Amino acid sequence: MARRKSSSAVTIIDVAREAGVSYSTVSRVVNNKSYVNAETRAKVLQAMTRMGYQANLQARSLAGGRSNVIGLLVVDLATQYMSEIMHGIDDVLASNQYELMLYTTHRRKTKESAYVNMMAQSIADGLLILLPRDPDAYLESLRDRDFPYVLIDHRSLNESDLSVFSANQDGAHTATTHLIDLGHTRIGMITGWMDMTSAKDRLAGYKSALADRGLPFDPSLVFEGDFTQSSGSQALSYFLQIQNPPTAIFASNDLAAAGVLEAVRYHGLLVPDDLSVIGFDDIPLAATLNPALTTMRQPLHEMGSIATQLLLNRIDEPDERYSSIVLPTELILRETTAQIKEEARA
Amino acid sequence: MARRKSSSAVTIIDVAREAGVSYSTVSRVVNNKSYVNAETRAKVLQAMTRMGYQANLQARSLAGGRSNVIGLLVVDLATQYMSEIMHGIDDVLASNQYELMLYTTHRRKTKESAYVNMMAQSIADGLLILLPRDPDAYLESLRDRDFPYVLIDHRSLNESDLSVFSANQDGAHTATTHLIDLGHTRIGMITGWMDMTSAKDRLAGYKSALADRGLPFDPSLVFEGDFTQSSGSQALSYFLQIQNPPTAIFASNDLAAAGVLEAVRYHGLLVPDDLSVIGFDDIPLAATLNPALTTMRQPLHEMGSIATQLLLNRIDEPDERYSSIVLPTELILRETTAQIKEEARA
DNA sequence: TATTTTATTGCAAACGCTTGCTGAAATATT
DNA sequence: AATATTTCAGCAAGCGTTTGCAATAAAATA
Numbered sequence A, B: 001m002a003r004r005k006s007s008s009a010v011t012i013i014d015v016a017r018e019a020g021v022s023y024s025t026v027s028r029v030v031n032n033k034s035y036v037n038a039e040t041r042a043k044v045l046q047a048m049t050r051m052g053y054q055a056n057l058q059a060r061s062l063a064g065g066r067s068n069v070i071g072l073l074v075v076d077l078a079t080q081y082m083s084e085i086m087h088g089i090d091d092v093l094a095s096n097q098y099e100l101m102l103y104t105t106h107r108r109k110t111k112e113s114a115y116v117n118m119m120a121q122s123i124a125d126g127l128l129i130l131l132p133r134d135p136d137a138y139l140e141s142l143r144d145r146d147f148p149y150v151l152i153d154h155r156s157l158n159e160s161d162l163s164v165f166s167a168n169q170d171g172a173h174t175a176t177t178h179l180i181d182l183g184h185t186r187i188g189m190i191t192g193w194m195d196m197t198s199a200k201d202r203l204a205g206y207k208s209a210l211a212d213r214g215l216p217f218d219p220s221l222v223f224e225g226d227f228t229q230s231s232g233s234q235a236l237s238y239f240l241q242i243q244n245p246p247t248a249i250f251a252s253n254d255l256a257a258a259g260v261l262e263a264v265r266y267h268g269l270l271v272p273d274d275l276s277v278i279g280f281d282d283i284p285l286a287a288t289l290n291p292a293l294t295t296m297r298q299p300l301h302e303m304g305s306i307a308t309q310l311l312l313n314r315i316d317e318p319d320e321r322y323s324s325i326v327l328p329t330e331l332i333l334r335e336t337t338a339q340i341k342e343e344a345r346a
Numbered sequence C: 001t002a003t004t005t006t007a008t009t010g011c012a013a014a015c016g017c018t019t020g021c022t023g024a025a026a027t028a029t030t
Numbered sequence D: 001a002a003t004a005t006t007t008c009a010g011c012a013a014g015c016g017t018t019t020g021c022a023a024t025a026a027a028a029t030a
Helices: A012-019 A023-031 A038-051 A057-062 A080-095 A109-121 A136-145 A168-181 A197-212 A229-240 A254-266 A284-288 A300-316 B012-019 B023-031 B038-051 B057-062 B080-095 B109-121 B139-145 B168-181 B197-212 B229-240 B254-266 B284-288 B300-316
Strands: A069-074 A099-104 A126-130 A149-152 A163-166 A187-190 A248-251 A276-281 A294-297 A325-327 A330-332 B069-074 B099-104 B126-130 B149-152 B163-166 B187-190 B248-251 B276-281 B294-297 B325-327 B330-332
Touching (some): A012 A023, A012 A038, A057 B057, A069 A109, A069 A300, A080 A099, A080 A126, A080 A300, A080 B080, A099 A109, A109 A126, A109 A136, A126 A300, A149 A300, A163 A300, A168 A187, A168 A248, A168 A276, A187 A197, A187 A229, A187 A254, A229 A248, A229 A254, A254 A276, A254 A284, A300 A325, B012 B038, B069 B109, B080 B099, B080 B284, B080 B300, B109 B139, B126 B300, B149 B300, B163 B197, B163 B300, B168 B187, B168 B197, B168 B330, B187 B197, B254 B276, B254 B284
Parallel strands (some): A069 A099, A149 A163, A187 A248, A248 A276, B069 B099, B149 B163, B187 B248, B276 B294
Antiparallel strands (some): A294 A330, B294 B330
């Protein structure tokens, strides 16, 4: 039963005693609230620093105040994609004195919903949900309670959801068109998890680009992946053994593209000579690969920071009108795409 | 003043009413404590699920119970090194129903200490400190309060600190010896931040390996880096312009090694023909680089999971004796080291 | 059968904070 | 000068828990 916590912590009451005021006054000073005489405030502030006062988060939030922590829900931590976004989140949080509480769902839908409820009922002032897999299961209850949240990299079908994501369809369209412009007509596509809107949108962009240039859509050129590197490798093996292999591949993310590149080496092919490859994301890895990966850049860092800013605003000013934000993508030309070789056209 | 939180949350009291018992009984059921009649327990459990009860973390922890969150203090999130370790942490936490609260210090020493105090006084049941920069500033107060914490990748000089780290000196010794065995006698060394024990230990290992083989230690072959990729690139530029450039480089981490490789390409050199390079860590990037990086593997994922396990044990059984854990490193041979060329010896 | 022990539950007091209400003092208004 | 307003500070209730203590009922012991 060791009462470890209470042992040494200095509370608002200690400060009050030290400063010779009531504890409510201390609370008001701490929170910069309502009327408090400048002199009194100074006295309290002094006492606070002298004693090294540290507000107790849970007491504060329990009593109805702000906890200054926001919850972040992610499927996984292991990818650079996540790191980049988290970095953006973290930057904004840090400069606003907010803390981050992290929940990793490891792809379990049930966990996602349990976590959200717990966060919203407990400590968090707001919620950032990155790549939700099953948002409908819990978002409604958040909405009912008017609990602030922002979705990241997810185009919600619900109007009242606030979200930040890239122009995925556009980006995929540009990427595919780039390949077509290089003379490729058989373009393989590696999708992401198809239960995510971003994956769907990228496939849609691929299709529309083909259609715009009068190219047929061949379902055998679509490999359903899951955004992992190994799914990229598998995709290449698949493409190599179909009737009429593609001369270029558009991967829905850089990691899958890296998988393709890895498998390409294994099969003794040359990129971009034998095969053009384009990715999506522009994670740091893309530039480091050899050959360096041509890709559609989406501003991951910004995605995180903008979403966080949006959430913080929403927490501060709940009654304003906010709307979702769509970020532009950009074609980053590097070394993995090239004009189709005549012989390959056979 | 919107009282958002209280709006819909179902509390222990609601459950008690529903089940027709007192709220303390409900609490006992929730915590699996002391005597509670099997029948009563069942009734309460039913009521709980029926109403969708979710314990309020802060109230619980405020009242002296467990919060089931542990705090993690890191300098930065952006590297694969961090991702790997965090992954290990997260795995153990997830399987023990603990949550993670994340604090990023962005290399500011003052923040480090402020965060630690806040965590320890507020919500966390325990603390994981990854790559501390200035631990002496706050560890003592934690010790005094008997607050559970574990240091990761830091060999503490204080006996009572619990920490998990790799055999850095050993690893560096092995890496350097590998280079010597390939015939290299002028071996460049890129250090990490020299205020970290791991960086110091790796430098020590480098020196001792030279000494063991009767090779002189030349200070001009040591470049003080900071574990970043760009410091690796800078190091190469430096080495290329000194009197008698090294024929091999040992970088204190893979990221710096990647920087070397990047700069090598820029300078039109060939690895491993013109220069051997060995890294440290074996982050996923190492295998993906082209040429693939030879490196000293340290078990990052395990480092995280073992530290977490240790912390959790310590929380559960505070009175046991625990001791720090040193993890072995392993030489991973890939494509960036080779026998020295005769001509280069000139 | 009387008495002691044990199992089971409830009560109430914390935990450290926020905030509505109240009253006193200071200031402004008529 | 009398009254209304504003500024300032304290009191006390309450946020949702945990837990020591007390009370009761049931079981065991003498």
